[in-house]
Structure formats: structure tokens, C-alpha cells
Amino acid sequence: MKIKSAIIGCLSFLLVGLVQAQENWNWPSDPQMEAKAREYNAAYNDYLKSEEYLKAKKPLNWLLANSPDLNEALYINGVKVYAGASEAATDEADIAAFQDSVLTIYDLRKELYDNEPNWIANKAYYAYKFYKANKEKVAIAVELFEKTIEIHGKLEPSSLNAAYFDAVYRNFAYNKAYTPEEIITKYEFITSKLDEDEAAGVNVATSKSTLEQLLGAMDIINCDFIENNMGPKLMEDPTNLKLAKQVFQYAIKEKCTSSDVFLAALETIDNDSPTFSTSQVRGMRYMQNSEYAKAGELFEKALTLAETDEQKAEIHWDMAKVHANLGRKSQARSSALKAAEMNEEREADAHSFIAGMIMSSSNECKGGESRVKDYSIYIAAYNEYARAGNNEGMANAKSRFPSKEELFTEGYQVGDSINTGCWVGQTVKLATRD
Numbered sequence: 001m002k003i004k005s006a007i008i009g010c011l012s013f014l015l016v017g018l019v020q021a022q023e024n025w026n027w028p029s030d031p032q033m034e035a036k037a038r039e040y041n042a043a044y045n046d047y048l049k050s051e052e053y054l055k056a057k058k059p060l061n062w063l064l065a066n067s068p069d070l071n072e073a074l075y076i077n078g079v080k081v082y083a084g085a086s087e088a089a090t091d092e093a094d095i096a097a098f099q100d101s102v103l104t105i106y107d108l109r110k111e112l113y114d115n116e117p118n119w120i121a122n123k124a125y126y127a128y129k130f131y132k133a134n135k136e137k138v139a140i141a142v143e144l145f146e147k148t149i150e151i152h153g154k155l156e157p158s159s160l161n162a163a164y165f166d167a168v169y170r171n172f173a174y175n176k177a178y179t180p181e182e183i184i185t186k187y188e189f190i191t192s193k194l195d196e197d198e199a200a201g202v203n204v205a206t207s208k209s210t211l212e213q214l215l216g217a218m219d220i221i222n223c224d225f226i227e228n229n230m231g232p233k234l235m236e237d238p239t240n241l242k243l244a245k246q247v248f249q250y251a252i253k254e255k256c257t258s259s260d261v262f263l264a265a266l267e268t269i270d271n272d273s274p275t276f277s278t279s280q281v282r283g284m285r286y287m288q289n290s291e292y293a294k295a296g297e298l299f300e301k302a303l304t305l306a307e308t309d310e311q312k313a314e315i316h317w318d319m320a321k322v323h324a325n326l327g328r329k330s331q332a333r334s335s336a337l338k339a340a341e342m343n344e345e346r347e348a349d350a351h352s353f354i355a356g357m358i359m360s361s362s363n364e365c366k367g368g369e370s371r372v373k374d375y376s377i378y379i380a381a382y383n384e385y386a387r388a389g390n391n392e393g394m395a396n397a398k399s400r401f402p403s404k405e406e407l408f409t410e411g412y413q414v415g416d417s418i419n420t421g422c423w424v425g426q427t428v429k430l431a432t433r434d
Helices: 031-049 053-066 073-088 092-113 120-131 138-152 160-175 180-199 205-218 223-236 241-254 260-272 276-288 292-305 309-325 329-342 344-359 371-388 391-398 404-409
Strands: 417-419 427-429
Touching: 031 053, 031 073, 053 073, 073 092, 073 120, 092 120, 120 138, 120 160, 138 160, 160 180, 160 205, 180 205, 180 223, 223 241, 223 260, 241 260, 260 276, 276 292, 276 309, 292 309, 309 329, 309 344, 329 344, 344 371, 344 391, 371 391, 371 404, 371 417, 371 427
Parallel strands: none
Antiparallel strands: 417 427
């Protein structure tokens, strides 16, 4: 699965402009050291303004080593200097050293000023930016994102959530760092925060799409996981609509729709906000389980939610099967004909279906007083097969017509009319099999 490659590009970040006018400057008491500190402070700021990051390092490093408590601006601007230097450098070892220095500067800032909540999200962002492709260090980014969440309860800006889960994905891919359950827990937490941001008016569509792609790429969601990990949670809390929707979505994707867990999710969703599709699919699942009465109730519900004649035809066809399985053949016939009426593509199937029910009604319709009358149902079946254009069915039905001898014995002639009786209730013209 292709993963979005521009997560950082989505992060509109902070750290704009240079910091020069901080209060509480602690210049060295020694005049010569003070003069040098002022000179180097001006020098690194000039280099920083002109984006000459590699040149800015030398005076900045002198200040950090010789006057570390000069002002917090050293650490705020120091991050910019080393981040810029890491992009300007060409030697891989230098790049790695400069990137590490960015995080070290944050650590030094914490020791002196103890205001980690003010910049922890920035530090997490830089760790992700620098270490996301580093097998040994990507976990640092995850830890810093989680430290940010621990401090603030969430990640801001909202787009950092996608970066956080990408770091989780990479740590899992590189190091198998988490169990599937741990990944799902992290995923659910992030999505809950994205939902909160969305409710507050933030556009989180890109972040949510990225999360879905990353979760899919981890390949941890399969039928066994749905059944054994998500299933028990849903069974414990069957009103958990969010979980039900997740189970439904994953089960459809993984083709695990025959499980009890899928049915439970479907029930939760359908009870909360029924649609034609949820009610119909739920009814079909009950059909598969031979729970025909329940299936009928759901199909009736789906019929009230149907918006087109085609959908209504589908439900009448489903109801025909329900009635047939419950032995209600007359109602089954009515439903099949209604399906054909609303969708002409169902016509052949409907007449073959009716013919099949008639063919299976021999014992039910046998009166035992007249073989001609008893066999007349097969003529009715033949006529239905003929309407369907089902030649094989027609041949099968004709083979069970009464014989010429049976007609003669009972005083009938070919072409005479007779009512089949029973639920079939059709008047047919007699014909013989020979």
C-alpha cells in the first residue's frame, strides 16, 4: 500500500522568526568575557538572519559553552541554527551530529529553564523529522510524541497526529515494537483526538486518510484479529457504535462477513441508524443461519427504507425465499411475482422459482382420489417454466404429466380444463407425457 509521503508538508509549524529581545540577559561579570559574549551573540544572530547556519555554529557554541545561562534565546535560536545546519551540510556524519544537537539543545533548555510544556511538541516534531527513517532512533520520536500527549492531553497542531502514527508505523515496521493490540490502542486514541478536532472545526480529512493507509500497511487486521480481539469487546459493549463500525469496516475489507462478530456489529449499526443496506444484509445473514422469521422482520424493515423500485424488487425477492422456507408457498409466489413486476430482470427467475415450489409440492397437494388431478400441478409447473424460458425445467415437468391411459381411465381428454387445487390453485389444460 502506498503511504502518503508528505506528512511533514502538512504540518504548519511554529518557530517563525528569530528571538533576540528576551529579557533577563545574564552577561558575564568579567568585562572581556562580556565583550566577547556580546560580539558572538551579535555574530551568530547575523549569520542566522542570513541563513548561514554553518557559520552561526561557532559563535553559538562558544556562548553555549562559556555563558550557557546568558538568555533563553540561545536555545530557541540554537534549534534553528542546528536544524538549518543539518540541511546545509553534505557529510552524513555531520548531518546526524547536527540533528542530534537539536534535541540536545532542548535538553539543555529544560535543565536551565524548566519550561518543557512550552516546546515539547516542537522537540517531538524535530525528532520525527530527523529520525523517522532511522531504525535505531525512530522510537525517540514516538516517545516524544507520547510525552507531549502526557503533558498536554493531545497533539497540536492536529496534523501532528498523522506524524505520530507514522512514527508508530515505522517503529513497528523496523523493530516489531508493538503488539497488534497496542497499535490499535494508539490508533483509537489518535482517531478520538482527530474526532474532537473535527468537531471543533479543524479539517482532519488528510490526517484520517493517512491513518487508515498506515493501519492497512501494517497488515495486522485480519479475520482472526477481528474475531478474537475486537469481537469480545463488542460483545461486552454491544452499544459501542464506534467499535461496531470499525468491526463492520474491517470485516468487509477482510471478507469475514460470515462471523457472529460481523452480525453483532451489523445489529448495532442497524439499530442505531438503519439503512436499506444494513437491514437487508442483516436479514440475509439471518437467512444464512436459517433464522427465517428474523430474516423476514429485517426484510420488511428494509422494504420501508428502500428508495428505488430495484431495491424494492430485491426485498420482495428476499421475502419470497423467506416465505418459501417457512412453508408459506402462496405468499412466496406473491412476493416473487411482485419482484418481477418491479424489476423485469427478475421475471424469468420468479417463474422458475414458482415452478420449483410447485414441483416440490407433490406430497402436499396429493389428494389420492384422482391421479389426473394430482399430476395436474406439473402442468402448472410446466407453464411457469415456459414463462421463464426454462427448457430443462419444462422437460422435467412434462415427464410427470398424466399419461393418455390415465386421462382415458378417468374420462378426461387432452385439452380439458382442470383446477389443480391446493395452494397452486390454477386452472390448466390437460396434456399428457406420452
